[in-house]
Amino acid sequence: MSAEKFLNGKVAIVTGASKGIGRVIAVSLAEAGASVALAARTEQELNELAKIIQQRGGSALAVRTDVSRSDDISSLVHATLEHFHRIDILINNAGYGVFANVVDAREEDLDGMWNINLRGAFLCSKAVLPTMMKQRSGEIINIDSLAGKNTFAGGAGYSATKWGLLAFSRTLMVEVREYNIRVVTICPGSVNTAFSDHSNDAMKIIQPEDVADTVLFALSMPARSNVSEIDIRPTVKPR
Numbered sequence: 001m002s003a004e005k006f007l008n009g010k011v012a013i014v015t016g017a018s019k020g021i022g023r024v025i026a027v028s029l030a031e032a033g034a035s036v037a038l039a040a041r042t043e044q045e046l047n048e049l050a051k052i053i054q055q056r057g058g059s060a061l062a063v064r065t066d067v068s069r070s071d072d073i074s075s076l077v078h079a080t081l082e083h084f085h086r087i088d089i090l091i092n093n094a095g096y097g098v099f100a101n102v103v104d105a106r107e108e109d110l111d112g113m114w115n116i117n118l119r120g121a122f123l124c125s126k127a128v129l130p131t132m133m134k135q136r137s138g139e140i141i142n143i144d145s146l147a148g149k150n151t152f153a154g155g156a157g158y159s160a161t162k163w164g165l166l167a168f169s170r171t172l173m174v175e176v177r178e179y180n181i182r183v184v185t186i187c188p189g190s191v192n193t194a195f196s197d198h199s200n201d202a203m204k205i206i207q208p209e210d211v212a213d214t215v216l217f218a219l220s221m222p223a224r225s226n227v228s229e230i231d232i233r234p235t236v237k238p239r
């Protein structure tokens with residue numbers, strides 16, 4: 001990780017960094033020069049990832065965080081500032097889905113998806129904003145979903161949280177642009193992670209690296225341009 005990387009000197013928080021898309025985003029940001037605070041509930045995976053990033057010459061801090069808990073979010077922001085002294089980038093990636101028709105849906109699954117996919121992203125953003133507003137710069141990237149723009153049977157709970165996340169993102173974008181803070185929403189279709197079973201189409205569908213590259217693309221745009229929404233879908237529709 002050489003001195004000329006475009007995110008050198010930047011500090012990023014990535015939620016859901018222990019697995020899947022978030023893990024790849026965290027590695028990509030570190031490879032681009034950012035110091036990364038890694039947030040998720042599974043401490044061992046975070047510690048292992050922090051070690052990998054550090055062994056490659058990057059800078060990483062593992063902070064066990066449940067984004068459904070506001071005290072955990074406060075601790076994450078506090079630890080990041082104490083360790084890295086600024087916050088430039090927040091990737092709201094932590095999320096999950098449980099799929100069932102409304103008549104069969106379980107209340108605890110609805111509460112869980114609300115608390116993590118939408119409320120968690122809201123509270124993480126709220127927690128970093130004072131720092132970004134003081135810096136008069138920042139980037140908040142929300143990993144939404146094409147399920148946040150479409151509907152399908154069995155997806156009422158998940159889609160509702162992801163449509164809500166899109167509404168949140170669009171609103172936040174217009175609230176903070178005066179502070180030179182960009183808000184970007186990325187809406188991938190099915191991505192090859194443990195989130196869902198793609199065993200037949202694993203190599204045809206979007207890979208976590210494709211989402212990470214999209215994050216880097218948005219961050220690499222000139223500061224005057226906020227690419228506010230990006231959809232990612234497979235070129236050939238998987239069967």
Ligand SMILES: NC(=O)c1ccc[n+]([C@@H]2O[C@H](COP(=O)([O-])OP(=O)(O)OC[C@H]3O[C@@H](n4cnc5c(N)ncnc54)[C@H](OP(=O)(O)O)[C@@H]3O)[C@@H](O)[C@H]2O)c1
Pocket residue numbers: 015016017018019020021022039040041042043045065066067068093094095096097116143144145146187188189190191192193194195196
């Ligand atoms: N895979 C897809 O097809 C797809 C498509 C479109 C959008 N997305 C979105 O992309 C994001 C990442 O999905 P993924 O496919 O990478 O899923 P994944 O492989 O299951 O990873 C989910 C990540 O979220 C973390 N997480 C879950 N609950 C959390 C909580 N309460 N607090 C903090 N972290 C939590 C998990 O870590 P711990 O378990 O260690 O907490 C894990 O790191 C999600 O927002 C998802 O909705 C996924």
